[in-house]
Amino acid sequence: MALQIYTPSYLANTVYHRHSLFPKPKFSIKSKKPTVDADPTPDPTSSSKKAVVPGQGFGSSPSPSSGSNKKKPKGKRERASIIRRSPVEKPAFLTKEEEAKAEEQSKNERAFLLAWLGLGGIILVQGIVLAASGFLPEEWDKFFVKYLYPSFTPTVILFLAGTVAYGVLKYLENEKLKDQK
Secondary structure, X not given: OEEEEEOOHHHHHOOOOOXXXXXXXXXXXXXXXXXXXXXXXXXXXXXXXXXXXXXXXXXXXXXXXXXXXXXXXOOOOOXXXXXXXXXXXXXXXXXXXXXXXXXXXXXXXXXXXXXHHHHHHXXXXXXXXXXXXXXXXXXXXXXXXXXXXXXXXXXXXXHHHHHHHHHHHHHHHHHHHHHHO
């Protein structure tokens, strides 16, 4: 097959700047092979070809004309046989001691993450209070600048260092698990 694009001859020699910026080219598709009629009309006198029944799709039951002469009530279909399998059991990879150790580690990790979430909340509140301290009364502003401002930077540094350490720890645990497999 070949795809030929025809552009108007006036575009080939001159710049086109009338009404449209991008003229629509005309496409034509030509085939080098002659087309053969894929669906020839069946000859009613030839009995060598089987008749195609429309509406027969994947998984449909055989039609009455294809060999079984049983009359089925309308709307009733045969059910496929149901194969019951036993449920899959969890493999016992962990012993009870390892399972208890994993449960304890999970509890410790949840407590650590909850404490870290609390520290993040404290940092958020400190930041909002420090940002708004210029709009508050003079006594409050002096109090926040004296006590809150000096503790804000170390709190943020502690949070970032702990977050990085936790990420590295989890990465190393994941690599250790990959090596065991």
